[in-house]
Amino acid sequence: MKTLKIASIPGDGVGREIMPEAIRVLEKVADVHGGLKFDFEEFPYSCDYYLKHGAMMPEDGMDRLSQFDSVFLGAVGDASKVPDHISLWGLLLKIRQEFQQEINIRPAKLLQGINSKLANPQDFDIVVVRENSEGEYSSIGGRIFHDDNEIAIQNNVFSKRATKQAMNIAFDLASKRKGLVTSATKSNGIFHAMPFWDEIFEEISAKHPNIKSESKHIDALAAYFITHPHELDVVVGSNLFGDILSDVGAAIMGSIGVAPSANLNLNGKYPSMFEPVHGSAPDIVGKGIANPIGQIWTAKMLLEFNGEANIAEHLLKVIEEVTADGYQTADLGGKYKMTEVTDEIIKRLGK
Amino acid sequence: MKTLKIASIPGDGVGREIMPEAIRVLEKVADVHGGLKFDFEEFPYSCDYYLKHGAMMPEDGMDRLSQFDSVFLGAVGDASKVPDHISLWGLLLKIRQEFQQEINIRPAKLLQGINSKLANPQDFDIVVVRENSEGEYSSIGGRIFHDDNEIAIQNNVFSKRATKQAMNIAFDLASKRKGLVTSATKSNGIFHAMPFWDEIFEEISAKHPNIKSESKHIDALAAYFITHPHELDVVVGSNLFGDILSDVGAAIMGSIGVAPSANLNLNGKYPSMFEPVHGSAPDIVGKGIANPIGQIWTAKMLLEFNGEANIAEHLLKVIEEVTADGYQTADLGGKYKMTEVTDEIIKRLGK
Ligand SMILES: CC(C)[C@H](C(=O)O)[C@@H](O)C(=O)O
Ligand SMILES: CC(C)[C@H](C(=O)O)[C@@H](O)C(=O)O
Numbered sequence: 001m002k003t004l005k006i007a008s009i010p011g012d013g014v015g016r017e018i019m020p021e022a023i024r025v026l027e028k029v030a031d032v033h034g035g036l037k038f039d040f041e042e043f044p045y046s047c048d049y050y051l052k053h054g055a056m057m058p059e060d061g062m063d064r065l066s067q068f069d070s071v072f073l074g075a076v077g078d079a080s081k082v083p084d085h086i087s088l089w090g091l092l093l094k095i096r097q098e099f100q101q102e103i104n105i106r107p108a109k110l111l112q113g114i115n116s117k118l119a120n121p122q123d124f125d126i127v128v129v130r131e132n133s134e135g136e137y138s139s140i141g142g143r144i145f146h147d148d149n150e151i152a153i154q155n156n157v158f159s160k161r162a163t164k165q166a167m168n169i170a171f172d173l174a175s176k177r178k179g180l181v182t183s184a185t186k187s188n189g190i191f192h193a194m195p196f197w198d199e200i201f202e203e204i205s206a207k208h209p210n211i212k213s214e215s216k217h218i219d220a221l222a223a224y225f226i227t228h229p230h231e232l233d234v235v236v237g238s239n240l241f242g243d244i245l246s247d248v249g250a251a252i253m254g255s256i257g258v259a260p261s262a263n264l265n266l267n268g269k270y271p272s273m274f275e276p277v278h279g280s281a282p283d284i285v286g287k288g289i290a291n292p293i294g295q296i297w298t299a300k301m302l303l304e305f306n307g308e309a310n311i312a313e314h315l316l317k318v319i320e321e322v323t324a325d326g327y328q329t330a331d332l333g334g335k336y337k338m339t340e341v342t343d344e345i346i347k348r349l350g351k
Numbered sequence: 352m353k354t355l356k357i358a359s360i361p362g363d364g365v366g367r368e369i370m371p372e373a374i375r376v377l378e379k380v381a382d383v384h385g386g387l388k389f390d391f392e393e394f395p396y397s398c399d400y401y402l403k404h405g406a407m408m409p410e411d412g413m414d415r416l417s418q419f420d421s422v423f424l425g426a427v428g429d430a431s432k433v434p435d436h437i438s439l440w441g442l443l444l445k446i447r448q449e450f451q452q453e454i455n456i457r458p459a460k461l462l463q464g465i466n467s468k469l470a471n472p473q474d475f476d477i478v479v480v481r482e483n484s485e486g487e488y489s490s491i492g493g494r495i496f497h498d499d500n501e502i503a504i505q506n507n508v509f510s511k512r513a514t515k516q517a518m519n520i521a522f523d524l525a526s527k528r529k530g531l532v533t534s535a536t537k538s539n540g541i542f543h544a545m546p547f548w549d550e551i552f553e554e555i556s557a558k559h560p561n562i563k564s565e566s567k568h569i570d571a572l573a574a575y576f577i578t579h580p581h582e583l584d585v586v587v588g589s590n591l592f593g594d595i596l597s598d599v600g601a602a603i604m605g606s607i608g609v610a611p612s613a614n615l616n617l618n619g620k621y622p623s624m625f626e627p628v629h630g631s632a633p634d635i636v637g638k639g640i641a642n643p644i645g646q647i648w649t650a651k652m653l654l655e656f657n658g659e660a661n662i663a664e665h666l667l668k669v670i671e672e673v674t675a676d677g678y679q680t681a682d683l684g685g686k687y688k689m690t691e692v693t694d695e696i697i698k699r700l701g702k
Contacts, residue, residue, distance in 0.1 A: 077539055084539035084568075085546050093540070117577050119470045141507075141543035148515070154507040154544035156492075160499050188428055188435035189444065189594065192492035193505035195436050217435075219594045220630065222573060223602035226468050243540065243570045244595065251574035279571065 003037045004306055007068040007271070011091075012046050012081075013280025014290040015074025021342040022072070022295040025315070028346045029303070033311050041068070045091055047081040056082075056090030062098055066270055070302055071095060073275035074295065078282050089139065092275070096132055099270035101263035102162055103169055104130035104242060105301070106277060108229075108249025108259060113324030115333050116254050124229035126249055127173055130242025131166040132263055134159060135193070137239045158193045158238070160200060165266070167204040170236035174211050177233050181205070183215045184237035184245060197238065222248050250277050250294075255331040257291030260298035262305055274302040288337045291329040293319060296345060318348045354388045355657055358419040358622070362442070363397050363432075364631025365641040366425025372693040373423070373646040376666070379697045380654070384662050392419070396442055398432040407433075407441030413449055417621055421653055422446060424626035425646065429633050440490065443626070447483055450621035452614035453513055454520055455481040455593060456652070457628060459580075459600025459610060464675030466684050467605050475580035477600055478524055481593020482517040483614055485510060486544070488590045509544045509589070511551060516617070518555040521587035525562050528584050532556070534566045535588035535596060548589065573599050601628050601645075606682040608642030611649035613656055625653040639688045642680040644670060647696060669699045 006026075010019035023040060030036040043065070045057040065071055076092045077084050095101070109125040110116060140155040167183070174181045183201045187194035198215060205213040216224060218241045225232070225248045237245055250259035259277035276294030284290060297319060303312035327344045328334025336344075357377075361370035374391060381387040394416070396408040416422055427443045428435050446452070460476040461467060491506040518534070525532045534552045538545035549566060556564040567575060569592045576583070576599045588596055601610035610628035627645030635641060648670060654663035678695045679685025687695075 079566075083546065085542055088539040089542060115470065117470060118468055119466070137540050137542075139542045143543070143547065148511050150511040150547075152509045152543050152547035154509070154541060156505040156507065158503045158505070160501040164499070186591070188439040189488050189591065190505060191436055191440060191488075191490045192494070193503050195434065196494065196501075196503035215430075217630075219598035220607070222595050223598040223607050226577065226599065226602040227606065240537070240540065243537075244573050247570035247574040248577065248599070251577035255578065256571070256574050279568075 001035060001037050003039050004070065005039045005068045006070050006072050006302070007043055007065050008040050008072045009043045009045050010074040011076040011280060012048070012078045013075055013282045013285050015076065015280050017285070017290050017338060018276070018292045018295040019072070019074040021292040021338060022299045024342060025296050025345055025349070026299050028349050029311055029315050032350050033314070036308065036311065046076065047078045047087050050082045050087065050090070056087060056094075062094070065095065066099070068271050069306060070271050071273040072299070072302060073273055075276065075278065075280035077280050080282065093137060095273055096263050099265050099273065100133065100267060101265045101270070101273055102131070102133040103166060103264045103266060104132040104261055105264065106130060106242070106246035106249065106259065106261045108246065108253055111253060111258065111323050112320050113326065114254040114258070114328065116252060118226065118229070118252050121252065122230035124232065124252070126229060126232045127177070127234050128242050128246045128249060129166055129170040129173065129234060129236045130246065131162055131237070131239050133239070134162050135239035156193050158196055163197060163200045164204060167201055167236050170234045171204060171208045171211050174234040175208070179210070180212045180214070180233040182221065182232055182235045183213065184218050184221050184235060184241040185215045186218045188217055218244070221245065225249060225252055246277050255291060257329065257331045258293040258297065260294060260301050262301040264305065272305055274298045288339065289330045290338050291331050292338050292342050293323065296342070315349070318345055322348060352386060352388055354390050355421065356390045356419045357421050357423050357653070358394055358416050359391050359423045360394045360396050361425040362427040362631060363399070363429045364426055364633045364636050366427065366631050368636070368641050368689060369627070369643045369646040370423070370425040372643040372689060373650045375693060376647050376696055376700070377650050379700050380662055380666050383701050384665070387659065387662065397427065398429045398438050401433045401438060401441070407438055407445075413445070416446065417450070419622050421622050421657060422624040423650070423653060424624055426627065426629065426631035428631050431633065444488060446624055447614050450616050450624065451484065451618060452616045452621070452624055453482070453484040454517060454615045454617060455483040455612055456615060457481060457593070457597035457600065457610065457612045459597065459604055462604060462609065462674050463671050464677065465605040465609070465679065467603060469577065469580070469603050472603065473581035475583065475603070477580060477583045478528070478585050479593050479597045479600060480517055480521040480524065480585060480587045481597065482513055482588070482590050484590070485513050486590035507544050509547055514548060514551045515555060518552055518587050521585045522555060522559045522562050525585040526559070530561070531563045531565070531584035533572065533583055533586045534564065535569050535572050535586060535592040536566045537569045537592075539568055569595070572596065576600060576603055597628050606642060608680065608682045609644040609648065611645060611652050613652040615656065623656055625649045639690065640681045641689050642682050643689050643693050644674065647693070666700070669696055673699060
């Protein structure tokens, strides 16, 4: 019997509602397939935790999380309680950076039967490979001068090492898919970082003559997700651009409530972390209408990257069947509650 | 007779094709209304100019342009000839920054009869107010180290002065519209610049108790343009965020070929500049299928900000009638050529 030790962090808002749903699904799918067991431990790290303890996690928080195979996260942040830059840099971004989860994988594909927000979308199937450790998400910078003369400076830091790594992973992925890598750039406006990004992209492209490659500026590319999503395959972007494009990808699927993501540690030193793309959505808390698909599809990625590709595929197939048959929450125009969607998935997982 | 002296810069690619179309329209509309005359002078500044002269414009280029009431620009950039950061910082961004065009206004509204890329869009009418002079578009930064250790640092610079100015303009505009300002932030990820941005937004919001205000993170906001565009009114964003959102706004209208923009100089020292949102689209050059609406709608903004609001409104009405009657180019799914769309607009302008 293989046991996966999972640290679950429900976090804030709807994170706390959807986490139990995804755990129900994981327990069930393990049960159905046999040979796999989950050992979950829940950590209350969140904005409420901050209000009580003055920190998003205790001193030994990272140590404790490092003992697990993976971290499974709901959603973090509630600006009505704690400023976002405090809550995120104290938890989500801290884990991504300290656990060296340098790659974030975010698929966006047309799910059968889901009402995409696009008019007549052709079948699209995109994976966004996001550099996850540096770039625009840096804590270097500060402020100077007073009153109306005040300025803030923010330093973006791009390393060749991490940039190459993200691009190599994108080309690797594309070689197993449709064979196209699109780079999100903005070298026409962002003077130093993006020409650097483009040079590295050209270098890596040249090493993969069998994979087609192209560069698009982030503004045009975000528009292209809306006008021509079926023309894309693998998209590689910086930390910020990957963030934006994956939300746009989620929206064209129909709702940011459905999109999953995997924060991958590649050097084996620390756990990877799995979390849906959406936020904590404080406005819909307590209504039972949160879409559980994002967290459940994220559970599928947790299985996949823990060596359980078959079980993962089975789960995705069931998710698609259930959505295709109309079991959808209000954000997708459906009439079902969060738990009803989950129940249907669990029912169809079999046994 | 009022004469407007306009410096036209067709630029690259389709810029050269659509510029004559928009000029035909401006001549006609002035003729129909009487009392207004245009004095156009064309400047060949472009990537081809660079290949011949080693610069995007001559030494005295800015001086010459400064003699005009407005600059009317087509599209700049063709990476197959000149790297984008060279061509744009040598022309478009140079003009925006040196002529202190600190505000960029970019409307996105559902045009009657245009096939939006969204499924059943509710009527939306958004104006993006973009800070146009600083932020992520800074030439400060550089590189260090060699080979795989190389890093690039890009400094983003946000001043309270320019940030306040953009926000004040957004609140002003909202007071004449639906009364809502949405701020594009990313204070959960961008540690210094965006909390600074948020603080200023709160300060300006507090001074406008009659205008509703809200903040959304750029990733969620880009998605919101797709899922809930009708809920938005005025959106204020940094240089980069305004850039991205205005392209997304163009895409939800149906095509980036339709969207206009105005780069406004507010201190009266230099001309303002008017340019469509789309790029030079080298791939469709010579086919006669470029969408002239972006440039013609931009001509409408040139009229508006040169004190000709009535003529501007007339032109917009005709644009909407013509698109509503199906005169549309291929990017919108239509069968008409660029010149046919323009001809129809000119015909309907009357006389
Ligand atoms: C060409 C480029 C530098 C420019 C920008 O980023 O501002 C363009 O995308 C725009 O929107 O006007
Ligand atoms: C919450 C926030 C810091 C985070 C990010 O920007 O990475 C989120 O938007 C995401 O996409 O995971």
